[in-house]
Every structure is written in structure tokens, then in C-alpha cells.
Amino acid sequence: MSEQTAGGCRRWLALGALALGIALGGLLPFEPAAAATLRDDAPSRYTVTRGDTLWDIAGRFLDHPWQWPEVWDGNPQIDDPHWIYPGDVIYLYRENGQPRLGLEPGQGGVVRLSPQVREVPRREAIPPLPLESVQRFLDANRIVGPGEFDNAAYVIAGDDRRIVSGAGDRIYVRGELPPGERFGIYRRGERYLDPDSGEFLGLELETLGEARLVRRDGDVALLRVTASRQEIRQGDRLLTQESLPVTPAFQPHAPEQPLEGRILAVPGGVQFIGRLDVVALDLGQRDGLSRGAVLAVEQQGETLSDPQTGEPVQLPGEDAGWLMVFRLYDRVSYALVMHATRSLAVGDRVHAPRSDDLLAGSARRP
Structure with missing residues (x-):
């Protein structure tokens, strides 16, 4: 069996330790995350x-907090919860005994109720998470x-x-450049290996510039x-620039299947x-992880x-x-704590x- 196959089997056979859980020597069946529950001190508005x-x-x-789609899902007042603006009022109510969050639009934009249209600059919308810090990281790794x-x-x-170059300078590059006119310049970073099997997972690159x-x-190019x-x-190496837009269009969610992994590194030291x-x-991605997935961290x-x-x-x-996953590769992902x-x-x-996890976590108040 190859190391890659072994690594894949390890995750799917690892229905023990964390994904299924071990307690007092007996296996606990995996149960998906429970429905969203309100804080005891939740405000009415x-x-x-x-x-x-x-x-x-x-x-x-x-x-x-990552369960917000459950209380906004199907709410006609918040068709898209990602376009909420400063000055809007979020209020709590119940529908068929289930908690829901409603929206009273602020006065900063034009509102028409049928159909509901809000003419407010998109740049002012409230993001799902601190997008600026995420974008800075994506630009560098x-x-x-x-x-x-x-x-x-x-x-x-x-x-x-010149021995070193910077913005505005010209550089000579040798080797086959992929088609295109714009390239990223990179330096070798950390080499990630599976902690258990030793399988190569990916090489992290440090972005130097564009x-x-x-x-x-011929095989020499001037840039x-x-x-x-x-x-x-x-x-230093050149590759086609990676398209890394940060969009507020994804929603946090629990994975639909048991997953188990480890924190490999903290980029930036x-x-x-x-x-x-x-x-x-x-x-x-090969493990079934998706962008927006929320994972619990367990310390040994x-x-x-x-x-x-x-x-x-x-x-x-x-x-x-x-953790919330915001960038995915085949065998490695980046997540924000x-x-x-x-x-x-x-x-x-x-x-x-x-x-x-949710029952225990409610006492800790994320």
C-alpha cells in the first residue's frame, strides 16, 4: 500500500480517537452537532x-456563533445574512418554538419591502469574519x-x-514560464508531512512579490x-499567481462526516x-473538508x-x-482560530x- 493510500485510509479508519470519540474504554458513536441554542444572556435586540x-x-x-445559518435560514427578512450593515437592528424572536433572528434595517440605505431591495454600498456590509487579516495571510502564503x-x-x-531586487527593478529568470504575463515570486517554506504516516502533504511557499x-x-525571460x-x-522561483479572493459568500458549518486531523504548523512563527x-x-479536500467548515480543537x-x-x-x-477553514488544498488547509x-x-x-462538544461548550461561552 502506498503512503498516500495509507494516509487516506488512516483518516477514514480513524473513526476512533476523536471523530467517534473514546470514553472510559468504550467507543461513543459519532453524533452530528446539535441544533443551535441561545445564550442565557442573549439580548432581545x-x-x-x-x-x-x-x-x-x-x-x-x-x-x-458558527451556527448562525440555522437561526437565519429561511428568514425572509434576511434572505442573505451576509449583507447586514451598521445601524441595522438584529432582534430575537421565536417561530414554532425555535429561536430566530430578525432584521430591522437602519436608515443608511434605501429599502423597498416588495421585493426587498437595499441600495447600500457593498463595501460597508458586515463581513462573516475579519476578512482583512485573512487576506493578508493569503497574500503571503x-x-x-x-x-x-x-x-x-x-x-x-x-x-x-544586483544581488537583491525589489519593486520597480528588472530580473532575469531562467526556465519554462507558464503562459501569461503576471507571476508570483516565491521562496521555499515549511514542508508538511503527515504526523503518523510521514506522507508528503504539501510545501508551503512564502510570497516575495509579483x-x-x-x-x-529562449529559456531566459526578462520581467x-x-x-x-x-x-x-x-x-527564488516564479509561478502563475494564485487567485485568492476573500469572499463573504461562504457560511460556517459543521462537517457532514466525522473528521480527525492535527494542527501542523503556525505560519509566521x-x-x-x-x-x-x-x-x-x-x-x-480529499478528506471531505470544505471552506467554512468549523472544527473543534482537542488538547491531549x-x-x-x-x-x-x-x-x-x-x-x-x-x-x-x-477553528474555521478558509483556504483549502488537496491535503492541507488553513484555518482561523x-x-x-x-x-x-x-x-x-x-x-x-x-x-x-456543544453541550460542554455552552458552559464555556465561545
């Missing part, structure tokens, strides 16, 4: 202010598969034989650097992982010595936070939320 996110607003009403980096064209010299093609001459984040040196930090996970329990037998005993793990009850760490396990 809340006025949206500039700087809010949908996660923040939902967190004022719900035990688990990228994952590629085996051989993609090593086979890419590379910088052989700067204009006037360049535009001036002309080609002008149009933007730079760092100094560009000999050996952050030592202590907390809220709004970005982490890399050893889960991707402490290992103690049994006072009677002297044998080492590992205590059960404890959920310590929530939306809530953390303690400092998270590389190696912490992640899994699909379960009913027992």
Missing part, C-alpha cells in the same frame, strides 16, 4: 456597529504539490547584476517586479496560538502515574477552541463538532 463581524453578532445570541516548486523557473540575476513579463528570449514584500534573490491566529491543518490530556499500579495513564483530551479557551499548540488534534 442588538444594533450593528462598524467593526462587527457576523461571528461577533451571532456570538451575542448563540452558544456557538501558498501550498504547492510535489515537484511544482523545484521545476519552476528561477531568478538568475537582477538588473545591473512580476510582469517584459520579453522572452519587471511590480510589487515586493521582501528582497528578491537568486534562486507564532509560539502561542490564540484567537484570530492562522494554523495549517493536515486535512484537505496529561499523562499521570496510576497510584495503585504505577502504570502511566493518559487523561482524556479536552476541547480548547474552534475563532475561539480559544487556552493557548493552542502544534500537534493539537482537531475534529468535527459533536453533540457532546
Whole structure:
């Protein structure tokens, strides 16, 4: 069996540890996340202010903010909950015994009730999460598969034989450039491996800048650097720029199947992982993960010595936070820490939320 096949089997056969759960030596069946529940101190009304996110607003009403689609789903007053604006009032009511959130539009735009149309600049809408911090990360990081980096064209010299180059400078590149005129300039970063099987998952690249093609001459091309984040040196590689738009059009949701993985790394060298930090996970599209998926983080329990037998005993793990996936690759994904009850760490396990997670989490108040 190949390492890749073994890695895939590992995830689907890992219906033990976290995805199905282990408690007192017996397996607990996987139960999808329970329905959304209201906080005990949920307000009856809340006025949206500039700087809010949908996660923040939902967190004022719900035990688990990522479940906001459940209380807005099918609400004719909020056909698209992603276009909520400062000055709008969110109010709480019940429909057939179920909590719902309604909307009273503010006075900043034009409102027609039939059909409902709001002529408010889209740039002022409340985003689902801090999109600016996510965009800054996406602009600086990228994952590629085996051989993609090593086979890419590379910088052989700067204009006037400069050792380093920056925005406005010209660079000479050797190798086969893909079709197009605009390219990203990258440097090798961390190599991600499956913690259990050692399978190669992806190579993280550090984005240095952007360049535009001036002309080609055989296998050597001349390009002008149009933007730079760092100094560009000999050996740096060029690839077609990755399209990385950050859109508020996705909704948070629990995975539909049991998933188990780990935090692989914290890009940027952050030592202590907390809220709004970005982490890399050893889960991707091949595992059934999707953008907007919310995962629970479980920290490994402490290992103690049994006072009677002297044998080492590992205590059960404890959920310590929530992640939302915002960028997907085949075997790796990036997620934003939306809530953390303690400092998270590389190696912490992640899994699909379960009913027992939600019940326990309601006392912690994400």
C-alpha cells in the first residue's frame, strides 16, 4: 500500500480517537452537532456597529456563533445574512418554538419591502469574519504539490547584476514560464508531512512579490517586479499567481462526516496560538473538508502515574477552541482560530463538532 493510500485510509479508519470519540474504554458513536441554542444572556435586540463581524453578532445570541445559518435560514427578512450593515437592528424572536433572528434595517440605505431591495454600498456590509487579516495571510502564503516548486523557473540575476531586487527593478529568470504575463515570486517554506504516516502533504511557499513579463528570449525571460514584500534573490522561483479572493459568500458549518486531523504548523512563527491566529491543518479536500467548515480543537490530556499500579495513564483530551477553514488544498488547509479557551499548540488534534462538544461548550461561552 502506498503512503498516500495509507494516509487516506488512516483518516477514514480513524473513526476512533476523536471523530467517534473514546470514553472510559468504550467507543461513543459519532453524533452530528446539535441544533443551535441561545445564550442565557442573549439580548432581545442588538444594533450593528462598524467593526462587527457576523461571528461577533451571532456570538451575542448563540452558544456557538458558527451556527448562525440555522437561526437565519429561511428568514425572509434576511434572505442573505451576509449583507447586514451598521445601524441595522438584529432582534430575537421565536417561530414554532425555535429561536430566530430578525432584521430591522437602519436608515443608511434605501429599502423597498416588495421585493426587498437595499441600495447600500457593498463595501460597508458586515463581513462573516475579519476578512482583512485573512487576506493578508493569503497574500503571503501558498501550498504547492510535489515537484511544482523545484521545476519552476528561477531568478538568475537582477538588473545591473544586483544581488537583491525589489519593486520597480528588472530580473532575469531562467526556465519554462507558464503562459501569461503576471507571476508570483516565491521562496521555499515549511514542508508538511503527515504526523503518523510521514506522507508528503504539501510545501508551503512564502510570497516575495509579483512580476510582469517584459520579453522572452529562449529559456531566459526578462520581467519587471511590480510589487515586493521582501528582497528578491537568486534562486527564488516564479509561478502563475494564485487567485485568492476573500469572499463573504461562504457560511460556517459543521462537517457532514466525522473528521480527525492535527494542527501542523503556525505560519509566521507564532509560539502561542490564540484567537484570530492562522494554523495549517493536515486535512484537505480529499478528506471531505470544505471552506467554512468549523472544527473543534482537542488538547491531549496529561499523562499521570496510576497510584495503585504505577502504570502511566493518559487523561482524556479536552476541547480548547474552534477553528474555521478558509483556504483549502488537496491535503492541507488553513484555518482561523475563532475561539480559544487556552493557548493552542502544534500537534493539537482537531475534529468535527459533536453533540457532546456543544453541550460542554455552552458552559464555556465561545
